Amino acid sequence: MLYPTPLEKLSSPVFDKKGLEIWVKRDDLCHPEVSGNKFRKLKFNLLKAKELKKETLISFGGAYSNHIYALAAAAQLFDFKSEAIIRGQELNENSSPTLTFASQKGMKMHFVTRSDYRDKAALSSNFSDESKFFIPEGGSNQYALPGCAEIIDEVLTEITPTHFCLAAGTGGTAAGVLSNKNFKGEVYGFPALKNGGFLINEIQGLLQEPTDRLSFFEEYHFGGYAKYNDTLLKFIKDFESEFDILLEHIYTAKLFFGVFDLIEKGQFPTGSKIVIYHSGGLQGRLPILSEN
Numbered sequence: 186m187l188y189p190t191p192l193e194k195l196s197s198p199v200f201d202k203k204g205l206e207i208w209v210k211r212d213d214l215c216h217p218e219v220s221g222n223k224f225r226k227l228k229f230n231l232l233k234a235k236e237l238k239k240e241t242l243i244s245f246g247g248a249y250s251n252h253i254y255a256l257a258a259a260a261q262l263f264d265f266k267s268e269a270i271i272r273g274q275e276l277n278e279n280s281s282p283t284l285t286f287a288s289q290k291g292m293k294m295h296f297v298t299r300s301d302y303r304d305k306a307a308l309s310s311n312f313s314d315e316s317k318f319f320i321p322e323g324g325s326n327q328y329a330l331p332g333c334a335e336i337i338d339e340v341l342t343e344i345t346p347t348h349f350c351l352a353a354g355t356g357g358t359a360a361g362v363l364s365n366k367n368f369k370g371e372v373y374g375f376p377a378l379k380n381g382g383f384l385i386n387e388i389q390g391l392l393q394e395p396t397d398r399l400s401f402f403e404e405y406h407f408g409g410y411a412k413y414n415d416t417l418l419k420f421i422k423d424f425e426s427e428f429d430i431l432l433e434h435i436y437t438a439k440l441f442f443g444v445f446d447l448i449e450k451g452q453f454p455t456g457s458k459i460v461i462y463h464s465g466g467l468q469g470r471l472p473i474l475s476e477n
């Protein structure tokens with residue numbers, strides 16, 4: 186594990202001309218298998234599970250879930266067994282690279298129908314016993330918050346940002362960042378899914394208080410969760426060759442695209458110090474992005 190992760194400044198005449206400092210918090214570099222916001226969200230869950238002397242970590246997810254991937258790897262690293270309730274009765278351990286990886290890490294999987302999957306409370310009670318520690322879908326619960334708050338602590342040892350920009354899926358990372366009261370700047374969220382505005386309520390629920398420091402920019406979903414088009418693919422290729430930082434199409438490319446678009450539109454006042462959070466997920470990077 187690499188902590189603190191690097192905070193890198195991006196250089197470009199475009200940013201200089203606008204009087205902006207752009208920094209990237211490189212959580213993609215923290216670990217090859219438990220990277221990005223995943224370990225941030227899991228850390229205090231794992232500590233709680235150890236404290237409660239639980240043997241097995243169990244969670245929910247889809248066939249391409251970054252959370253399931255990271256959970257399987259983290260469980261093995263920290264001597265837990267792992268289980269997952271997977272959406273899709275028709276699937277098996279080899280239905281996606283994520284599931285294959287997780288099963289190689291020793292994760293036991295329960296495949297359930299899409300309609301059964303919706304009733305998490307019923308599933309939790311069906312699959313629960315004394316030895317298991319349940320972690321919600323995406324890893325976003327109260328224990329995710331202090332881990333994500335540590336991202337801000339690390340940043341504040343180096344710079345004081347005016348804006349912290351992140352991708353949002355369940356909102357747990359945003360809630361954790363906002364829970365750190367040492368950070369007084371704005372948090373800009375970029376939902377990876379269509380109509381992601383509902384996440385504001387989820388985030389306030391996790392925070393257990395309203396916040397006026399969070400703004401959501403909902404127009405960068407590119408058609409919905411995991412959807413992409415040629416514009417996004419071209420952006421990824423151009424970005425990677427200019428800055429030598431890899432992106433994936435589900436979360437981080439949409440985030441960086443959105444921030445760069447807002448920069449162009451003059452959203453950030455001159456003098457802003459903007460941190461863009463690289464939340465990892467690179468195991469889901471499209472193979473076509475590696476072709477020339």
Ligand SMILES: Cc1ncc(COP(=O)(O)O)c(C=O)c1O
Nearest residue numbers: 251353354355356357358464466
């Ligand atoms: C790579 C990556 N970035 C960002 C997110 C979004 O984080 P959150 O669900 O905490 O909003 C996820 C999913 O959880 C993810 O896998």
